[in-house]
Amino acid sequence: xxxxxxxxxxxxxxxxxxxxxxxxxxxxxxxxxxxxxxxxxxxxxxxxxxxxxxxxxxxxxxxxxxxxxxxxxxxxxxxxxxxxxxxxxxxxxxxxxxxxxxxxxxxxxxxxx
Amino acid sequence: xxxxxxxxxxxxxxxxxxxxxxxxxxxxxxxxxxxxxxxxxxxxxxxxxxxxxxxxxxxxxxxxxxxxxxxxxxxxxxxxxxxxxxxxxxxxxxxxxxxxxxxxxxxxxxxxx
Numbered sequence: 378x379x380x381x382x383x384x385x386x387x388x389x390x391x392x393x394x395x396x397x398x399x400x401x402x403x404x405x406x407x408x409x410x411x412x413x414x415x416x417x418x419x420x421x422x423x424x425x426x427x428x429x430x431x432x433x434x435x436x437x438x439x440x441x442x443x444x445x446x447x448x449x450x451x452x453x454x455x456x457x458x459x460x461x462x463x464x465x466x467x468x469x470x471x472x473x474x475x476x477x478x479x480x481x482x483x484x485x486x487x488x489x490x
Numbered sequence: 491x492x493x494x495x496x497x498x499x500x501x502x503x504x505x506x507x508x509x510x511x512x513x514x515x516x517x518x519x520x521x522x523x524x525x526x527x528x529x530x531x532x533x534x535x536x537x538x539x540x541x542x543x544x545x546x547x548x549x550x551x552x553x554x555x556x557x558x559x560x561x562x563x564x565x566x567x568x569x570x571x572x573x574x575x576x577x578x579x580x581x582x583x584x585x586x587x588x589x590x591x592x593x594x595x596x597x598x599x600x601x602x603x
Contacts, residue, residue: 409590411590411592419596420582423591423593426590468533470590477538477549481532
């Protein structure tokens with residue numbers, strides 16, 4: 378099966394600083410990647426996605442970078458706010474079946490006021 | 491717009507009992523999914539369905555049964571609950587091809603004693 382891992386299980390940042398959450402994936406043929414945010418007691422919420430033919434994609438305060446050479450994905454959050462405190466997951470979508478998402482165990486982001 | 495809902499939100503049962511978790515979506519999404527979330531394992535796919543009466547196994551299907559008689563509903567049944575099935579269960583859905591992003595429900599916390 379696929380393997381998606383996160384470099385840091387917990388990340389603490391000061392409010393207003395930028396946050397960077399990293400993710401490694403194992404299948405170089407994977408075509409699609411998604412970042413999800415999960416607040417305590419809630420289901421994962423879609424943040425941003427990127428396809429393998431892109432290196433960078435920007436959303437509102439978030440940017441996803443994809444480095445296919447080293448099979449690495451990162452999520453950058455600009456001007457981190459207390460409401461950004463949550464667990465962040467990356468999901469790798471297999472090249473052979475778009476219904477099978479492979480999730481990492483998540484990184485917990487703590488935003489200090 | 492209710493989106494995707496799950497019931498019950500919390501359930502306590504005993505080993506050997508049958509339990510059914512309900513999932514309902516109002517978006518008319520073709521695809522629906524069931525995941526379990528355990529500490530250290532992230533989200534793992536149990537079953538998914540491409541349409542009414544079409545289901546397929548995911549990564550961890552043993553001990554679970556699904557059905558999909560109507561597009562909007564996708565119940566998950568634990569035929570004989572075991573303690574190892576204590577987990578948080580999430581239902582998700584997505585559109586047809588070209589829209590791979592999955593949208594998650596709020597989850598059901600299941601405790602098997």
